[in-house]
Amino acid sequence: MPSGPLMIIGGAEDKLRRRTILTDFVAASGGEQARIAVIPTASSLGQEVVEVYDALFRKLGAADVVAVRPESREDAHDPALVARLEAATGIFMTGGNQLKLSALVCGTPLADAIRAAHQRGVVVAGTSAGASIQSSHMVAFGGPGATPKQRMTQVAAGLGLLDSTVIDQHFDQRNRYGRLLMIVAQSPQLLGIGVDEDTAAVVEHVDGHDVMQVVGRGAVTVLDPSRIVTNAYDASRSTTLLASGVVLHVLPDGSRFDLTTRTLLPEPGLVDLAEAADLAEAGQDLRNLARDIAAADKSPTALRRRLARRRPPAGASPDTTPQQDPRQDPQQDGAF
Amino acid sequence: MPSGPLMIIGGAEDKLRRRTILTDFVAASGGEQARIAVIPTASSLGQEVVEVYDALFRKLGAADVVAVRPESREDAHDPALVARLEAATGIFMTGGNQLKLSALVCGTPLADAIRAAHQRGVVVAGTSAGASIQSSHMVAFGGPGATPKQRMTQVAAGLGLLDSTVIDQHFDQRNRYGRLLMIVAQSPQLLGIGVDEDTAAVVEHVDGHDVMQVVGRGAVTVLDPSRIVTNAYDASRSTTLLASGVVLHVLPDGSRFDLTTRTLLPEPGLVDLAEAADLAEAGQDLRNLARDIAAADKSPTALRRRLARRRPPAGASPDTTPQQDPRQDPQQDGAF
Numbered sequence: 001m002p003s004g005p006l007m008i009i010g011g012a013e014d015k016l017r018r019r020t021i022l023t024d025f026v027a028a029s030g031g032e033q034a035r036i037a038v039i040p041t042a043s044s045l046g047q048e049v050v051e052v053y054d055a056l057f058r059k060l061g062a063a064d065v066v067a068v069r070p071e072s073r074e075d076a077h078d079p080a081l082v083a084r085l086e087a088a089t090g091i092f093m094t095g096g097n098q099l100k101l102s103a104l105v106c107g108t109p110l111a112d113a114i115r116a117a118h119q120r121g122v123v124v125a126g127t128s129a130g131a132s133i134q135s136s137h138m139v140a141f142g143g144p145g146a147t148p149k150q151r152m153t154q155v156a157a158g159l160g161l162l163d164s165t166v167i168d169q170h171f172d173q174r175n176r177y178g179r180l181l182m183i184v185a186q187s188p189q190l191l192g193i194g195v196d197e198d199t200a201a202v203v204e205h206v207d208g209h210d211v212m213q214v215v216g217r218g219a220v221t222v223l224d225p226s227r228i229v230t231n232a233y234d235a236s237r238s239t240t241l242l243a244s245g246v247v248l249h250v251l252p253d254g255s256r257f258d259l260t261t262r263t264l265l266p267e268p269g270l271v272d273l274a275e276a277a278d279l280a281e282a283g284q285d286l287r288n289l290a291r292d293i294a295a296a297d298k299s300p301t302a303l304r305r306r307l308a309r310r311r312p313p314a315g316a317s318p319d320t321t322p323q324q325d326p327r328q329d330p331q332q333d334g335a336f
Numbered sequence: 337m338p339s340g341p342l343m344i345i346g347g348a349e350d351k352l353r354r355r356t357i358l359t360d361f362v363a364a365s366g367g368e369q370a371r372i373a374v375i376p377t378a379s380s381l382g383q384e385v386v387e388v389y390d391a392l393f394r395k396l397g398a399a400d401v402v403a404v405r406p407e408s409r410e411d412a413h414d415p416a417l418v419a420r421l422e423a424a425t426g427i428f429m430t431g432g433n434q435l436k437l438s439a440l441v442c443g444t445p446l447a448d449a450i451r452a453a454h455q456r457g458v459v460v461a462g463t464s465a466g467a468s469i470q471s472s473h474m475v476a477f478g479g480p481g482a483t484p485k486q487r488m489t490q491v492a493a494g495l496g497l498l499d500s501t502v503i504d505q506h507f508d509q510r511n512r513y514g515r516l517l518m519i520v521a522q523s524p525q526l527l528g529i530g531v532d533e534d535t536a537a538v539v540e541h542v543d544g545h546d547v548m549q550v551v552g553r554g555a556v557t558v559l560d561p562s563r564i565v566t567n568a569y570d571a572s573r574s575t576t577l578l579a580s581g582v583v584l585h586v587l588p589d590g591s592r593f594d595l596t597t598r599t600l601l602p603e604p605g606l607v608d609l610a611e612a613a614d615l616a617e618a619g620q621d622l623r624n625l626a627r628d629i630a631a632a633d634k635s636p637t638a639l640r641r642r643l644a645r646r647r648p649p650a651g652a653s654p655d656t657t658p659q660q661d662p663r664q665d666p667q668q669d670g671a672f
Contacts, residue, residue, distance in 0.1 A: 146482070147508040147532055147555045148586055172483035175511040181586060196483055196576075219483045219576045223584075229600055231588075240532075240555045240588035244600040248559075248584045250484055250517060252567075252576035263581040264565055 004028075004118050006161055006203040007125035008134055010169040010195030011095055013180065015056055021200045021216055026060040028123040029090025034062035037088040039114075040069055041104050042096030042129035049094050050263060057092075068110070076108035085113040090123045093130025099140050101133050102156055111159060118161055123199075128169050136160045136169040137190055139183065144174050148181035148241040150232070155183055165191045165259070172218055174195040184225040185232040185243045191259060194225035203259065210259040214251045222249040224262045257279065340457045342539040343499055346505040346531030346554065347431055347464035351392055357536045357552055362396040363457040365426025370398035373424040375450075376405055377440050378432030378465035385430050393428075404446070412444035421449040426459045429466025435476050437469050438492055447495060454497055461536075464505050471503040472496040475519065480510050484517035484577040486568070491519055498539060498546065501527045501595070507531040508554055515582075520561040521568040521579045527595060528559035539595065546595040550587045558585040560598045604633055 005028055013021045026034050036057050040049040050067040057065045070076040085091065091114060093101065105111050118124045124134070132138050135158045142153025155166065166187070168180045171194030176217050180192040194200055196218025203212045214220045224247040231242040249264060253258055256265040341364055349357045366535050372393050376385040388466040393401045404413040404420050421427065427450060429437065441447050454460045460470070468474050468655060471494045478489025491502065502523070504516045507530030516528040531537055532554025539548045550556045560583040587593055592601040632667040 105426055146511055146530075171482055172514070175482055177482055178508070185528070194482075221483070240553070241586065242588055242591055244585040244587065244591075244593075246583040246584040246586075248579070250577065250579040250582075252578055255578055255580075257580075268482055280619055310635070 002121060003205050004121045004123045006118070006134055006201075007123060008131045008162075008167055008169075008193070008195055008201040008203065009125060009127035010131060010171060010197050010199045010216075010220075011128035012170070012173075012197035013127055013200070013216070015052070019056070019060065021198065022056060023060055023216060024200070024202070025090060025092065025123065025125045026057055029062065032061050032063060034089050035064040035066075035087050036090045036092055037066050037068045037085055038092050038094065039101075039105075039130070040067065040094045040096075041071070041103035042098055042133075043094050044096060046071075049096075053092060053094065055317050057196055070104050070108075070110060073104055073108055076105050076110040079090050079109070082109045082113045083275035085110075085117050088117060088122060090125065091117055093124075093133065095130060097127030098129035098132040098138060098158075099156060101129055101156065102138060103161060105133075106157060106159060109236070114159060115161065121223060124161060131169045131195060132167050133158045134141050134161045135165040135193070136163050137166040137187065139168050139179065143184075144176060145178040146175060148178045148185060148243055150182065150235040150239050150241055151237055152182050152324060153179035155187070162259075164189060165193055167201075168192070168194045170197055171221055177221075180221075181243050181246065182232070183243050184223050184246065185230040188225040188228050188230070190225070191224070191262065192221075194221040194223070196220070198206040199253075209261065211265065212251075212257045212259050214253055214255045214257075216253055218252075220251045220255070220257075222251065222257060222262075223247075224249070228260065309326075338457060339455050339541050340453070340495045342454070342470055342537075343459060343461035344467045344498075344503055344505075344529070344531055344539065344590045345461060345463035346467060346507060346533050346535045346552075346556075348355050348506070348509075348533035349463055349536070349552070351388070355392075356394065356536065358392060359396055360536070360538070360551060361428065361459065361461045362393055362398050365398065368397050368399060370401070370425050371400040371423050371570060372398050372426045372428060372602040373402050373404045373421055375427065375437075375441075375466070376403065376432075377407070377428045377429075378434055378437035378469075379430050380432060380615040382407075385432075389428060389430065398426075402482065406440050406444075406446060409440055409444055410445040412441050415445070418445045418449045421446075422454050424453060424458060426461065427453055429460075429462035429469065431464030431466060434465035434468040434494075437465055438474060438494065441469075442493060442495060450495060451497065460497060467531060468503050469494045471495045471500050471501040471529070472671055473502040473519070473523065475502060475504050475515065478515040478518075480512060482511060482513040483572050484514045484521060484579055486518065486571040486577055487573055488518050489515035491523070495647060498523060498595075501529055503537075504530045505529070506533055511518060513557075516557075516559055517579050518568070518577060520559050520582065521564060521566040521577050524561040524564050524566070526561070528557075528561070529599065530559070532556070535589075545597065547601065548587075548593045548595050550589055550591045550593075552589055554588075556587045556591070556593075558587065558593060558598075559583075560585070562598065627657055 038053045043049045054065045138156045138158035140154040140156040166183050168176050180194050184192040199218035200214030201212050201220045227245045229244040359646035374389045379385045390401045402420050474492045474494035476490040476492040502519050504512050516530050520528040535552030537556045563581045565580040576655050
């Protein structure tokens, strides 16, 4: 069975109006059959957060919502708590402090159960802190700013649901280019993924590739440092970093991106359908002409005459009798 | 005579402490021979701004400072005002509203005189609005944000001292990735240049290339959209733009970048000098060995023996007599 989708949400997903992302999550979890496990551990609120998502997911049609709320690493080893993920068809990790979430969950049976659920096809979603923790390398904390500076942020280990990546969130709203650039300058094997608020990167495993589709109001920004030139190995504390040659992709709603090859994929639906029909008809016309040329070695003049017979001149009524061409070959016309 | 340097300053250049950028400007203007023309037209303050820069440039050693302050397009046609640029060895355009500056100056004899001064080798500097106006295409105004959105900013025509570029300023501090990305997505023949505060992009014309060197506390961010994939021709009002494949260069103090080829240049002084001397010596050794091999068809064993004679074994005193090799050829030793 293929692994389930990841929904990496940049925080502040709409909960009141269109709720596009949360609706997508419930649908991916099975809609009316959805049994959703909410992990609120990153949040300092805890129970209140569970109540908000419980109400939301039930309103959006989910059959069941359970809280999985470890408050210590010991809790995250508790077989009864871990077992609550067994029946889940969707897992949702809330926002808050991703370092608290990783401190309590990573390296425990609960983390193993989240990974196992992902492997057996369950959709795993997380917003803000719950987004950050999904990558192999996690932004622990750090300041804002567009320009990367040495030590402006810290990296910790994430859950590793998405390999060779580092995920940041609230990307536009909190001006986080600098810290994501700092991380990829120091770790150029990672792909930096910055997700805006009310926006999700939905990652699915397709034919051996991790394919990301963007959903929501903002963009997902990808920083590919494969060919970076940097002084990050040499720069002193808090100096501005050199980061030359980073390839940048800003991807709005509907964009599809292959994380494995690090390339944009064609967007289905970008083609104008009427234009496509016109093009198909013109293509068929050209193919017919080419076949006629091959079959009868016709001169271009003869072909022009044939076209003139098929298309009434401008101003002529559609039923004008076409001028007869004495060289006309009825058999050839039959081929049209 | 080659054209003079451009100093494109991202605003808020240090005026009280190290004053690196303003010191560089006075030096480039001729130091004690510097005759500086200040154009304060972008500013709503006017005379007060002139007084600040007058005091600063004189303190930094300039011989003379004059104000060139058109307050209307008619002023910018006044031959007496325009003539004040004739003796200038440096021109400094202050911050403020770049659209006011371009509205009063662009397309007037004063603009021609600025360009002529640049052509005859005069350094032309500008900070904030005075930076923006130097490019061929100018950010007129626009909002902040990391993610590009259709119509989040407006472009007007600049002075055109630097072709095929669009310059933005206060880049880090005012979170201006989004608007610069929007502009290059709509005009992919332009190179986007974002300059941080207290930072300057110094551009000189060298061997037919525009070479930029970065000076100051922050960075200069270059967005190269040569290979962009974008939906900017098709996106509706205020939607988030697709901008995939933009090459990003974040360049701190000391970096050099070829604006013509759009590539990072090697930074002089990045090489460790002791390491370079070691490498040069090792290279000479290898060349000597290669020459000996070519001259006498020596076996590697014979070469090892010769090296052993030249380098005392570990623990031996430097004046230990080397073991004699009966196959030694005195003529070959002379070649060392």
